[in-house]
Amino acid sequence: MDEKRNLELQELDYETLQEQRTDELSELLESREMKKLQLKMEELNEFDVAEFLTEIRDKRMPMVFRLLSKEKAAEVFSHLEPPEQERIINSITDSELAGIVEEMYVDDAVDMMEELPANVVKRVMRTATPETRAIINQYLHYPENSAGSIMTSEFVDLKKYMSVKESFARIRRIGEDKETIYVCFVTDAARKLEGVVTVKDLLLADPDTEVGELMDRNVVFATTTEDQESVSEKISDYDLLAIPVVDKEGRLVGLVTVDDIIDVMEQETTEDIEKMAGMMPSDKPYSRTGILEIWKNRVPWLLFLMISATFTSVILTHFEDMLAVQAALVAFIPMLMGTGGNSGAQASTAVIRSLSLGDTEPKDVLPVMWKELRVAFLCGLTLSAVNFVKMLLLDGMLLGNDEITIAVAATVSISILFIVMFAKVVGSMLPIAAEKIGVDPAVMANPLISTLTDAVSLLIYIHIARIILHI
């Protein structure tokens, strides 16, 4: 057996191994060898079992789930998506459900509650023990996306006067169900956080040393109402495995582990990306968001931007007669607006991302402007030169548009330079301004910048046309 596995390791990557295992499970299910299926699932990682269950689309799924042992069942359940969780809840008994909820980490249970339909939540709460119900209720009351809402209360706490030996005894006694045992928190009699000690510190120390001597008093901590994004930054900056969460009185109430933070980072990034594309952020994955909800997230910005485009219409109407004299000019309006929008979006995206990573700060407004001015000049000059040649050769000679004179090509090309410079400076400054007044810079992205640059690009173009073409 070992020989065979080594041979496999030698030739395969993990993905292929995992696929083989899932295929094996599917075959066992098809041939109804339930006993073997049960044994195989017990051996596998809970994430792989969850993936396998998700792939069983018919009503055998809850049945297969019920083959799992109590501990495995809770772990696998935490890895399932809400629709699968719901299907399972609807087909197991109250006592099975209670068993799973008791075995789950509180933060996973709370996550689940936040996503399940109300009637399912009611049933889950009814079957839970009063203690679990009380804890879950408490967690559900922390503000959404706060440290309190993502923390877990399953931590190991030690006292200053404990020896290393006593600490290990305590970890062995209570460690089994804790989300992490590697970071232990030291609290005083009033449960106030005094320090942190890692299992590494304990392992490398003499068994008789007291925790008080080993612990680091300089604890990086979060407060229950702190935003999850700030918690995630601390874990990432300080390379922590877990961060303690304290209440207003400085009492230790929970911890957030690094794996929770990975989910938070994905969620926050999705929100940023959605805002940058002119959507309201949604808290559900795309595949599980309904039509009406998507419509509600998308239509407000579309409406706002559509109505804002009235400026551009008014400008165009105002200069209608002038543009009629040089009809060739109209054909390049979309290209100029597009170039302005794209240039601005590049600058705003770069600055928004840099702000969100803490690489740029609002006080860097002048260096950023100076940088973007120079980049814009280079980009504008390149585009301008290429466009001049392109208009004369491609539009003028190849496509045979005899309205394209050197003066018209010059008008469009010079406009490009100014439009790119305007768009890049505005695109880089608006996010910084937003951050300064406490608005999320992500909303200053592409859609808003384009609408703004559309109108200004047009004005630049018309004024340059007046100067060069004397119209």
Next chain:
Amino acid sequence: MDEKRNLELQELDYETLQEQRTDELSELLESREMKKLQLKMEELNEFDVAEFLTEIRDKRMPMVFRLLSKEKAAEVFSHLEPPEQERIINSITDSELAGIVEEMYVDDAVDMMEELPANVVKRVMRTATPETRAIINQYLHYPENSAGSIMTSEFVDLKKYMSVKESFARIRRIGEDKETIYVCFVTDAARKLEGVVTVKDLLLADPDTEVGELMDRNVVFATTTEDQESVSEKISDYDLLAIPVVDKEGRLVGLVTVDDIIDVMEQETTEDIEKMAGMMPSDKPYSRTGILEIWKNRVPWLLFLMISATFTSVILTHFEDMLAVQAALVAFIPMLMGTGGNSGAQASTAVIRSLSLGDTEPKDVLPVMWKELRVAFLCGLTLSAVNFVKMLLLDGMLLGNDEITIAVAATVSISILFIVMFAKVVGSMLPIAAEKIGVDPAVMANPLISTLTDAVSLLIYIHIARIILHI
């Protein structure tokens, strides 16, 4: 002292505490109390010390750095950005430099080498011991962004026949300098990976149990040439603290820890966001990227999109005469193109993000299309209705544009419906098509979709105008 700290904890959050500490350090520096400064810095977290050093902009910075103990110096150094690292390297002796490099984790040293200028790298390599130099060279040869390039070789390896007691003895002996001791890998005589055992398993087991009985044979592993994004997905999916990296022969060569993966996630997200805004991805933060490099990253897409806009110009030129008959129509072209671009960008952004999170897969092409069609119909209908009323009331009556007849308003409004439907379907389908043919879906975002929808929006508008206005 303890009383005071508790009092602080009671009233303050971590940010305020940290600021106070940094202020204290600055005051000590200003009053040249170097001995006190040294002691204070030793107490602080290495990330906070690095932040403090970064804020000293003058030549005292390297001097303050030299106050740190050897171990602290290496840790702080890993947390500094390349410009600060370079300043320090240029002002310390060869033996000090050698000391730091020996103390650093290999992955941090390799990260640093990849970012420093060639002459500085040369000096670092010259001062390192031959062994360190050999390891760093080996790591620098792994493909960029591969598991090999981000792993570290500082892991704890155990053997199957070791008892728990012996394992702890080994961890105590070699654990001090390891990046993690909590996940230990079990290898055979040929260094092939056989299993994984955690310190938690070891702590909760009987001291005489053999590692072979405790270890999990189902190891989730990565290979040296595997892309870092896939490594990061495994760590996140399986909630791992560390993942072993094996070579082609299945031999254990390193491990990647969860804190490395957080940096990878940030970097990959930045790349995605940059691609979505029509930029080449850069591997340096915005604040440290030079003008010419930014220009090189931005100008290719701008050029490509500018030249692609020729389609729109040609269409406009072709229908010049027709548009001249109904001059009012021209004023709404930018709004229609903007609405098409924004609608398409919303759909493409949602699908790109969903693909990148593994929530949508290329095989979901039909459900996605059906979903976007319905969303597009709802959004299109809303915009269309609002626009009809807006054109008659705002543009027609309030702004007194008497060219806006009911027929013109109807033409624009009906066009909106079709444009939004086209944009959303194309916006959602292009990323899936890209993923299918192995191109990064992120490049199918906003800029490309807008250019495409610009041309099609115009054609839709012109054809609807012909039907309704009989021109």
